[in-house]
Amino acid sequence: MLEERAAIEIAEEPAAPAANMDLPKLTLSSTTAFVGQRALLSFRQIEGQPFRVLITDDILMNRKVLGAMCKRMHVAFDYAQDGRACVEKCKETAYDLVLMDVQMPECDGIQATRELKALSSAGLLAGLHVDILIIGCSANSQDADIQACFKAGMDDFIAKPVRFPVLESVVSSNLKKVETRIASSLQGPQRSL
Secondary structure, X not given: OHHHHHHOOOOOOXXXXXXXXXXOOOOOOOOOEEHHHOEEOOHHHHOOOXXXXXXXXXXXHHHHHHHHHHHHOOOEEEEEOOHHHHHHHHHHOOOOEEEEEXXXXXXXXXXXXXXXXXXXXXXXXXXXXXXXXXXXXXXXXXXHHHHHHHHHOOOEEEEOOOOHHHHHHHHHHHHHHHHHHHHHHHHOOOOOO
């Protein structure tokens, strides 16, 4: 196990956009998760835009390990070193999903989640004005800790240390939510006469 961890390539910079990779061409009716080839495809990728994740963690090594895992899944990603930086980046760039460390200095994951959900509801985040998905990540995985994450507005939770199969499964299951939210926002609000 230790040898396997050492073999993971640690990305110094965020991965190149996933849209540039040689991925199979899909239609909207195709399978969302193409896990056999470790390629997670979303509505955005079908439209030529990469699925984008913002990795938010105050520990550099955690950011790099999560980045290497995202790279393995062929997902474009960026880093934020704390909750405040995460909120600012989400105002500037459209992210489909945020991997949010719960305990950070300055602005923790709980507070950042509340701010992001409020900004999202007000339409003040970059990109399509859809509710941003946030996955909490913490070594504190008691029921009370997890419930605090959900109460703050997080959509899912992963216990640290994050294992690749778990991350892949959680990202895949949340991918359908991203596609549904984007498709709904493109249709616009339904009006009654």
